[in-house]
Amino acid sequence: MLCQKALALYLHWPYCTSKCRYCAFNSVVCANPDHETWRWAIMKELDCESLLLGNRRLSSIYFGGGTPSLIPANCVSNIIDSAVGYWPSPDGIEITLEANPTTADRDKLRKYLSAGVNRLSIGIQSFNDELLHFLGRKHTAAQANNAFYTAQKAGFKNISIDMIFAIPGQTGSMLLDDLEMAINLNPQHISAYQLSIEKGAKLYTDYAFGHFDMPKENNIIWQFDEICRKLTSAGYKHYEVSNFAKVGYESRHNLTYWQYQEYLGLGPGAHSRIARSNEIFAAERTSNIQQWLNDPIGGGRTSKLSKENVLSEILIMGLRTAQGAMMSTLMDKVGPQETVNFLESPKIKELIKLGMLKKSSESMLIPEQHLLKTDAIIREILK
Numbered sequence: 001m002l003c004q005k006a007l008a009l010y011l012h013w014p015y016c017t018s019k020c021r022y023c024a025f026n027s028v029v030c031a032n033p034d035h036e037t038w039r040w041a042i043m044k045e046l047d048c049e050s051l052l053l054g055n056r057r058l059s060s061i062y063f064g065g066g067t068p069s070l071i072p073a074n075c076v077s078n079i080i081d082s083a084v085g086y087w088p089s090p091d092g093i094e095i096t097l098e099a100n101p102t103t104a105d106r107d108k109l110r111k112y113l114s115a116g117v118n119r120l121s122i123g124i125q126s127f128n129d130e131l132l133h134f135l136g137r138k139h140t141a142a143q144a145n146n147a148f149y150t151a152q153k154a155g156f157k158n159i160s161i162d163m164i165f166a167i168p169g170q171t172g173s174m175l176l177d178d179l180e181m182a183i184n185l186n187p188q189h190i191s192a193y194q195l196s197i198e199k200g201a202k203l204y205t206d207y208a209f210g211h212f213d214m215p216k217e218n219n220i221i222w223q224f225d226e227i228c229r230k231l232t233s234a235g236y237k238h239y240e241v242s243n244f245a246k247v248g249y250e251s252r253h254n255l256t257y258w259q260y261q262e263y264l265g266l267g268p269g270a271h272s273r274i275a276r277s278n279e280i281f282a283a284e285r286t287s288n289i290q291q292w293l294n295d296p297i298g299g300g301r302t303s304k305l306s307k308e309n310v311l312s313e314i315l316i317m318g319l320r321t322a323q324g325a326m327m328s329t330l331m332d333k334v335g336p337q338e339t340v341n342f343l344e345s346p347k348i349k350e351l352i353k354l355g356m357l358k359k360s361s362e363s364m365l366i367p368e369q370h371l372l373k374t375d376a377i378i379r380e381i382l383k
């Protein structure tokens, strides 16, 4: 019997071997991370959440970070076994682990595969050593390339690679070379993120001190257009602003966020969205790693989201995708009358008239040629 609501599970591993210059994630450099204490804390959270959530169907698990390829394979295996013990996955499960090119050899990758990990996301970022150096990555292009083939030889049949564009100093030919290399590897999934300068990252202060200039807007638009054109010509479906997949290889886990389904985030700084009695609750674990390790279920905060918050989140997430924000999700989670009022607002009508939004009886979406402006369009809608 296929019942129960689907649940996606995110697990945050906060350790890295070095800090990339653009990184503003909740991660710290640690030579010998205490994986046993991390595992204990995650297990404690799992145990507690299994009682609170009750019966669910687990659709995906995502080991993110940080650098999760530093986690010992037996630790990954224990956690997967516990999670699927609490919440079965009768219709299959996607289990992703993020890997850095220099942190997992073939033997370790094989063990991850045996543990149940069936999707690997490799942080390649660029195939150009100069750009990798600028980004503060500690691997070379050759090592990134090797990491991909090592994963294939280990037996992974669903590999995603992360790339970054709009890097200061990245010329048009550098971008085209990166795209050619990425396409030649023929991964099932490619994420191409525009470099953003986030507060908390080393790049943020370097930029403030004028150490480099960011690429001009017309250059960024050209790069994005080239990425879309080349990857779609190579058979990838552009299904989210920054994500491209071969047919059937869209990230099931990330679609949970974008389609505003329920997800549970465990680990320091992890977020959750859980529905209870027709209300949506947002939970956030403490981002203080030591505090979380000491008391994984004690810190953090949970709040009930207002209908306005839910509407905003459905749009922020849904409009990033080719499918758009679904009417059924809006009707179900915000309410039929509120949805109609929102869709009939002058702001929405104006954006439709300008061609920035398209509306049908099923969804509202941003046409592909305007996807790079997604954040600005959403800001316009929500202001």
Ligand code: SF4
Pocket: 015, 016, 018, 019, 020, 022, 023, 024, 025, 027, 065, 066, 067, 100, 123
């Ligand atoms: S970008 Fe990823 S690998 Fe680099 S420091 Fe941040 S979390 Fe670690």
